[in-house]
Amino acid sequence: MTAALTATNDRLWQQIRDEAQRAAASDPVFGKSLAGAVLAHDGLAAALADLIGCRLGGNAAEQARFAAFSRDAFQFSPELIEAAGRDLQAIVRNDPAIAGLLAPLLHFKGYVALQAWRVSNWLWHRDQRDAALLFQNEASNVLQVSIHPAASIGSSVYLDHATGVVIGANVVIGDAVTILQNVSIGRSTELPPRSPRIGRGVFIGAGATILGDVRIGDFARIGADTIVTSDVPGGCTAVGNPARLINCPEPASAA
CATH class of the missing domain: 1.10.3130.10 (serine acetyltransferase, domain 1)
Structure with a gap:
């Protein structure tokens, strides 16, 4: 040290x-x-x-x-x-x-x-x-709170309320991420299995689900109860089921 x-x-x-x-x-x-x-x-x-x-x-x-x-x-x-x-x-x-x-x-x-x-x-x-x-x-x-030991999580991370949080194996979460209650982040059922990669400064609202080979860009926001199965560009907000993008800093296609 x-x-x-x-x-x-x-x-x-x-x-x-x-x-x-x-x-x-x-x-x-x-x-x-x-x-x-x-x-x-x-x-x-x-x-x-x-x-x-x-x-x-x-x-x-x-x-x-x-x-x-x-x-x-x-x-x-x-x-x-x-x-x-x-x-x-x-x-x-x-x-x-x-x-x-x-x-x-x-x-x-x-x-x-x-x-x-x-x-x-x-x-x-x-x-x-x-x-x-x-x-x-x-x-x-x-x-x-169930976080698989094989996940990768940065620092300055806040699990707010922290009830019903599930983070699967090989999920990658960056620094300064906030995750609210009842959030699931893990692999989809597709083969080969892939896990989400969450960028820096991301906010994940209560009840959100993020599955599969997706990337959540830096400083993106995932709304409550949103289902994300495709990439979310940095700075965008994803809401709904299926997720759609709003408030993006640049034009982006639907998630």
């Missing part, structure tokens, strides 16, 4: 600790849980590993196992923590109801599910595939 990256992560963690200390001082009852979840840890990696363990594990032994996998991933690939920090900051930027980092860290299941996926993806690429699929299965059961 570079010195600049370490300094950035340290500043982010200090901000989270400062928020936790203020919250604990104003609410002693809540402060007891903050002591274990935040203030007892020396960095975001340790806190996040325990948080993943607590959310995915059904008992103490399972919690310890999920936390141990997560600690290993964060130790050997510190870029996962950089991505986790960017994801957390993206929530604050995109959600007008959120004013700080502490609440989404502790209470937003979409954030925990995404970080659990980052660990599962790390495991998948190190041939620990049974463990990777275990992460996916438990995140699906407990958090209602």
Whole structure:
């Protein structure tokens, strides 16, 4: 990890600790849980590993196992923590109801599910595939977010509400993408099977479905309940079933 990256992560963690200390001082009852979840840890990696363990594990032994996998991933690939920090900051930027980092860290299941996926993806690429699929299965059961370990997802990603989200194997999602609830992104039934590629800064509305060998261009918007089975050019908005294009920056054919 570079010195600049370490300094950035340290500043982010200090901000989270400062928020936790203020919250604990104003609410002693809540402060007891903050002591274990935040203030007892020396960095975001340790806190996040325990948080993943607590959310995915059904008992103490399972919690310890999920936390141990997560600690290993964060130790050997510190870029996962950089991505986790960017994801957390993206929530604050995109959600007008959120004013700080502490609440989404502790209470937003979409954030925990995404970080659990980052660990599962790390495991998948190190041939620990049974463990990777275990992460996916438990995140699906407990958090209602199912992301295949073989997917590829950038940073600064926000899973808003994060109920009923399904992202299939080999899907590619770029940086700064926002995905609302009940979204499905995956392969179609056509052969050979291909998975969608989602560009940077894309917004995907609630209930949308994106299937097959399609590309969603940078900064496109997919409306609620839209069914996308063809490319959407960058900057365009796709709405309806079947999808049609509106508000494109340049003339574009129907999706």
